[in-house]
Amino acid sequence: MIFTNPAGxxxxxxxxxxxxxxxxxxxxxxxCGAEVPEASLVEYRCALEAFQSQRASGAAQAAxxx
Numbered sequence: 001m002i003f004t005n006p007a008g009x010x011x012x013x014x015x016x017x018x019x020x021x022x023x024x025x026x027x028x029x030x031x032c033g034a035e036v037p038e039a040s041l042v043e044y045r046c047a048l049e050a051f052q053s054q055r056a057s058g059a060a061q062a063a064x065x066x
Contacts, residue, residue, distance in 0.1 A: 001040070002047050010047035015040065 001013040013020050019031035027036040 002044055009051055010044065012036070012040065012044040 001015050002010050005011050011020055014029040014034055016034040017032040019029050021030040
């Protein structure tokens with residue numbers, strides 16, 4: 001599950017319990033122990049790339065106006 005934090009960045013949450021804390025070495029949720037599916041990790045990486053692109057284009061536009 002992916003949601004957006006108050007700063008607008010995507011965050012990954014456990015599909016089982018909604019927890020946002022993961023053991024990155026084992027790709028499991030700290031709260032319930034559920035494994036993070038590879039599809040969720042791919043979706044999260046894509047969301048991060050989109051967020052970074054959006055921020056970069058916004059900064060470039062601001063610089064062009066400034």
